[in-house]
Amino acid sequence: MIFVDYKTNNGELKITLKGRLDAVFVSKVWHETINKLASTKPSLLEIDASGVDYCNGAGAALLLQLKQKQENENRQFSIVGLRKDFEQLINIFDPGVVSENTKKSNSFSRFVKDAGRMCYRVLSDTKTEISFIGELISKLIVAFLKPSSLKLSDTFLIAEKSGANAVGITCLLGFLIGMILSFQSAIAMQQFGAQIYVADLIVISLFRELGPLITAIIFAARSGSAYAAEIGTMKVNEEIDALVTMGIDPIKYLAVPRMLAGIFMMPLLTMFNLLLGLIGCGFVMLSLGFSPVVYLNRIQEAATLGDLAGGLAKTLVFGLVIAGIGCFRGLQTATGASAVGDSATKAVVSSIIAIVVLDGVFAVVYYYVGI
C-alpha cells in the first residue's frame, strides 16, 4: 500500500508517508516530493514516517535526498515516527554532500582540455608508432641474420594457424570473386563482341590488384585482429610484464614470429586466391562457349610473369605490415576487457588503411619502374 500526503502550514511542509518504502514506492513519489519541496520552499520540512513499515536503500535514498535539499538551503528538516532500525539505516547510508565540481566541469573548459588531450595523444601515438616500427624492423633483421635465436616451433604454429587454416576462406573468396567479376564484365563486353577479352581483364586485375588486396584484407580481418586480441589479453593478464621481468623481449618473442609468419604466408595464400580466381573465371568462360584451351592460351598471352611477381611482391609487404600492426595494437592495449576489443578493432582498421595506402604507393612505383 502506498500513501503520501502533503500539508503546508505557515511555510512549513509536512509530508506523511505510509506503507513499504521500497524501490516501487520511491520510483512513484520521487519526482513528486522533490518538486513539491522545490515549489513550496518550506522553512521546516517534517516527515511523518510513523506509518512506514518497511524501508530499504531506496527509501533511505528518498529521505536523505529530501534532507540534503533542505540542508543545502539552510532550512530545517526533521523525521518523526521512523522506526529505530530504519533510522539507523539512514545514518549509515548518508552519502554527505557531493560537491558539484567533482561531478561536472564547465563544458567549455572541458572542450579545451579534451582537444588538448586529443592532440597530445595523436602526437605521442605517432611517436611511439615510429619508434615501434624501428624496433620491429631492427629485431626482424637480427632474426634473419641469426635464425638460431628464433623460436621456430612457435613460428610454424602461428604460420599454420594464420596461413594453412586460412586456405579455405581464401580459396572460396577467390573463386567467387573470379566468377562474379568475369560474369559482370562478360555482360559489358558482350556489347562489343569482345567476350574473349574477359580473360585478359580478369587475369590482369586479379594478378596485379585484386588477388593481393583481397587476401590482405582477409589476413587483416582474420589474423591481424587475432594477434591484437591474443597479445592484448596477455597484456591485460600481466603476461607481457612477466616476459619482461624474465628478461625475454616481448617483441622478439611475440611479434617477430608473427611477422615472419605473415611475410611467408601472405604470398602463399595469395597464390591460392589467384588460382581459384582463375578457375572461377574459367567456369564463366566455359559457360560462354569458349573451350578450355582457348581460355588457357588467352591467360598465358595476357599476363606476364612480371604481373604475377609484382602482385606477390606486394603481399610480402602486406603480410609484414598487417602482422606488425596487429602486434603493435596488442602491445598497446590498456586495461580491461573492452580494451582488448578496442585493440582488435584498431588493428583491423589501421591494417586496412595501411594496405590501401601501400597499394597506391606500389602502383606509382610500378608505373615508373615499368612493371
Added chain:
Amino acid sequence: MRENSNTIIRVENLTAGYGDVAIIKDVNFEVKAGEIFVILGGSGCGKSTLMKHMIGLLPPVSGKVLIDGKDIVTAKGQDKIEILKGIGVMYQNGALFGSMNLIENICLVLEEYTDLPKDAMEFIARMRLKVVSLDGSEYKMPSEISGGMKKRAAIARAMALDPKILFLDEPSAGLDPITSSQLDDLIIELSRSLGITFVIVTHELPSIYKVADRVVMLDKNTKSIIATGKPDDLRDNSDNPWVRQFFNRES
C-alpha cells in the same frame, strides 16, 4: 548477529562436480538469517565450487539449494530472477565492468529492475559507495582504483538491490592486513546494522576469527564437510587433528 534463528539458506544432499569428477559429495548444511557464515578449507577443496552452486551459476549433479525456501536449482525464468534479486555476489577480483565508472556499475541492476528516476538511482549508488567508504571515487573507472577498492566497490554493487544475502568470494585475498581488517569491520557492520546474511568463502584465518559466527570446513579427501561450528571451538576442541592443524596454522 541479530537474534533470529530462521533458516535462510538450506543446502540438501548437494553433490557437485565437473564432468565425471565429483568435487563435493552429499553435503548438508543450513545458514541462519543474519549470521556471518564462512565456508573454508584447504586449496582446491571446492569452496568456490560450492558457492557457485549456491548462487545457481552451476547446476549440481544432485541435491537442492533452498534460498528462503525456494530451490534455486530448479527455478526458471521469473522465479529465478526473483531469487537472484534477493542475493548479491562479490566475485574474487570484483568483476566490475571495466567500461563503466563505479556509479554506472551500481546503477546497472537498478536500471534493470526498478523504475527509479535517474537522479534517484545515482543517489542510491552514491549511498552504497559511502557505506563502503568509497565516497569521492564515484566517477572513477575500475582500472583507476586499487584492488581493495575494487573489492569494496564490488560489495557496494552487490548491495544495490538491498539483498538479504551477500556472497563474498575470497574478500580478503590479496589485500594488505589493514585493508583486509577494514573489510572485515565493514562486513560486521553491515551484518549488524542491516541484518544482511553473509556467506563468505575464505581461508584467511585472522579474518575468520574476526567475522565468522559459524563455519563449515570442507575436506578435499572425503569431499564433504568435516567440521561445523564456531572457529574458536573448532581450534580448541575439534577431535579431528587436521582441523586443529588448520586453525592453529601448523603443518
